[in-house]
Amino acid sequence: MTPRQRQRAIRGTLYLLLAAVVVAAILFADWGSIQRNFFRWDIAVEMFPEVLVQFALNTLIYTLVAFVFGLILALALALMRLSPVGPYRWIATAYIELFRSVPALVTILLVNFGIPLAFGRRVPGGLLGIAAVGLGAVAAAYMAETIRAGIEAVPRGQMEAARSLGMRPSQAMFSIILPQAFRIIIPPLTNEFVLLIKDTSLLFVVGTTPLTRELTKFGRDTMQTLGNATPMVVAAFIYMIITLPLTYLVRRLEKRGARGR
Amino acid sequence: MAVDLTAPPIQIVGLGKKFGELEVLKGIDLQVNAGEVVCVIGPSGSGKSTLLRCVNRLEEPTSGKILIEGVDMTDPDVDIDKLRTRIGMVFQHFNLFPHLTVIDNLTIAQRKVLKRSKQEAREIALANLERVGLLEKVNEYPNRLSGGQQQRVAIARALSMKPDMMLFDEPTSALDPELIGEVLDVMRRLAKDGMTMMVVTHEMGFAREVADRVIFMDGGVIVEQGPPREVLTNPQHERTRRFLSMIL
Numbered sequence: 001m002t003p004r005q006r007q008r009a010i011r012g013t014l015y016l017l018l019a020a021v022v023v024a025a026i027l028f029a030d031w032g033s034i035q036r037n038f039f040r041w042d043i044a045v046e047m048f049p050e051v052l053v054q055f056a057l058n059t060l061i062y063t064l065v066a067f068v069f070g071l072i073l074a075l076a077l078a079l080m081r082l083s084p085v086g087p088y089r090w091i092a093t094a095y096i097e098l099f100r101s102v103p104a105l106v107t108i109l110l111v112n113f114g115i116p117l118a119f120g121r122r123v124p125g126g127l128l129g130i131a132a133v134g135l136g137a138v139a140a141a142y143m144a145e146t147i148r149a150g151i152e153a154v155p156r157g158q159m160e161a162a163r164s165l166g167m168r169p170s171q172a173m174f175s176i177i178l179p180q181a182f183r184i185i186i187p188p189l190t191n192e193f194v195l196l197i198k199d200t201s202l203l204f205v206v207g208t209t210p211l212t213r214e215l216t217k218f219g220r221d222t223m224q225t226l227g228n229a230t231p232m233v234v235a236a237f238i239y240m241i242i243t244l245p246l247t248y249l250v251r252r253l254e255k256r257g258a259r260g261r
Numbered sequence: 262m263a264v265d266l267t268a269p270p271i272q273i274v275g276l277g278k279k280f281g282e283l284e285v286l287k288g289i290d291l292q293v294n295a296g297e298v299v300c301v302i303g304p305s306g307s308g309k310s311t312l313l314r315c316v317n318r319l320e321e322p323t324s325g326k327i328l329i330e331g332v333d334m335t336d337p338d339v340d341i342d343k344l345r346t347r348i349g350m351v352f353q354h355f356n357l358f359p360h361l362t363v364i365d366n367l368t369i370a371q372r373k374v375l376k377r378s379k380q381e382a383r384e385i386a387l388a389n390l391e392r393v394g395l396l397e398k399v400n401e402y403p404n405r406l407s408g409g410q411q412q413r414v415a416i417a418r419a420l421s422m423k424p425d426m427m428l429f430d431e432p433t434s435a436l437d438p439e440l441i442g443e444v445l446d447v448m449r450r451l452a453k454d455g456m457t458m459m460v461v462t463h464e465m466g467f468a469r470e471v472a473d474r475v476i477f478m479d480g481g482v483i484v485e486q487g488p489p490r491e492v493l494t495n496p497q498h499e500r501t502r503r504f505l506s507m508i509l
Contacts, residue, residue: 160319161356161415165370165422166346175369179360 036228043230047222054211055218056238062131062200062214067193069136074143079173081148092144099141105202108134112206127212131203139196146188150181190250194243215239268331269294270426270457271316276325278311285311287481288325293426298458300468300489303478304504309461312478313430316459317348330425346374349419349427353434355411357403363390363414364399367421375422382421389417393447409440413447426457433464465508469493477501 001009080092099107111134116122123129154177162172182189201216208217219235271293278286285308293299301309314320316327318334318341327334329344358366367386371377377385390396393413395406403411412432419427429448433441445467452458452471462468468475468489475492477484477500485498496502 155354155356157352157354157356158358161350161352161358162370163342164317164319164345164348164350165418166342166374167370168342171373175373176358180358183360 038229038233040228040230043226043228044234047231047234051215051218051234051238055213055215056242058212059197059200059214060242062128062135062203063193063197065128065132066135066139066196066200069132070139070143070192070196071189073136073140074147075178077140077144078147078151081144082151096141096144099138102138104135104138104199105205107138108202109205110134111137127203127206127208130206131200134206135196135199135203138199139192143189143192146185146192147181150185151177153184154180186253187250190246190253194246197243198239268328270330271459272326272328272331273312273316274326274328276312276315276327277323278308278315278320279323285481286315286322289481289483291476291483293457293459295457296455297473298452298456298460298471299474299476300472301459301461301476301478302463302465302468302504303484307478308481309478310430313428313459313461316428317345317350319350342374346370346422347425349416349422349424351412351415351419351427351429351432353431355403355408355415355435357411357415357418359403362400362402363395363406366403366414367418370418371421385423386417386421389420390414392420392450393417394443407440408436409443412436412444416444416447416451420451426459427451429458429460429462431461431463433462463508465493465505477504479504 077092077095080088081096083089083092108130111123112130115133123133125132158176158180159172162176163169167176200214203214204217204220208214213221215235215238219231222231223229269292271291273289273291276286276289276291277284289308289312291299291312301312303309311320315322316329316334318327322335325335329347332344333339334341334344358369361369364383364386367389368379368382371382371385372379375382387396387399390399393416395410395413395417398406398410398414403414406414416427416432432448433444436444441464445464448458448460448467449471460468460472470489472489474486475489476486477492477496477498479500484500485492485496491497492501493505496505
């Protein structure tokens, strides 16, 4: 066999294998049961509009406060990691390593139950506060590393040019370096945002009221009430319609960012 | 810090610079007078770029003094940012701010550092863009410009601070040969207008024509200096002769 023929044979075999798996899945799945348990149209329709205007919205709000809090903290951590002052670097490094190695669920629980024990008062803002501090603290650790990488990706000459024009280090950082760094890191930051959307499903551990539930908790509660899995499928679908446009947006932004370089 | 207007723009006294164990500058003494154009030539690794970068303290000198208009640049208490606004710097790789349009490249430091009004900064920027012949590029982003155009914008950006002197760090070394001329033209006009200039360059034609004084550096010291005719056509030192014969 020539290499070309061999490649064709391999590809043909792979297609056959794929077809066999698909056919088997179609033949052996209990379609009636799947439809009854996961795709009950009447149940799905019944969930609207609350699932969107209340619970998907909650999810987005929790994500946003966590992201904003996390981003500000991450920026401070990134600048600390690049600081010439040793203790700043050590603190930032310790923070980042700590929160990257601890599960988000543990952090949320510690923020919810640990802070009242340690400081005698709860995190303000109820579940919003927990979302911001708990989820934001974890996201900050990851985003700090992303921002640092972004700052380091800006050529050295940019800082030199800014300083030679008389800018103070902080002016150069905020008006010259960071705008370029953020253009570079928009894709990984958006990725972090998508991960945060999904991580809000962890907030149930601190207890929610019927109105403060996020998408997953609402889906699960409804599933248990009705004894049917359709609500989870609806929730999953809504996660998808939130995150897919975001990845599309990133692609657009990347193109626009490329123009400015 | 009183600015002494009778003091020379640049006065370098016993300047030394080490990178770790490597001694790049070994006691440089040099004075650049008002309106003078000084070209610094020499083989790579001779310390000429480091010397230039020490003048506005992009590199920290290890020893010696640098006086800018009589003010000690190396004094730890000096307001270095203020002093740097007196010194324009042009880089080999232009270093325009890619996220800003040409006009914003020219106005950002005027606004943030010199606190000029938007209107005033814009007028000064436009005047300098015209000076380098790029008025029509005012709203372009740097990556839409050729290398030569980018370097001319970079010169206009430095000029917009209205500096008393300009430093050029191999301004044409990163350019395609056909784009070098337009940048040298701008620099030639600048020299004619009386700007004090210190230029690290490999362009011997430019040095011969424009420089008041040529400095040949090698191994971290000034080997010889003088009017371009003498240094370039009748060098006194063997090292200068060898360098010139290699590049001409």
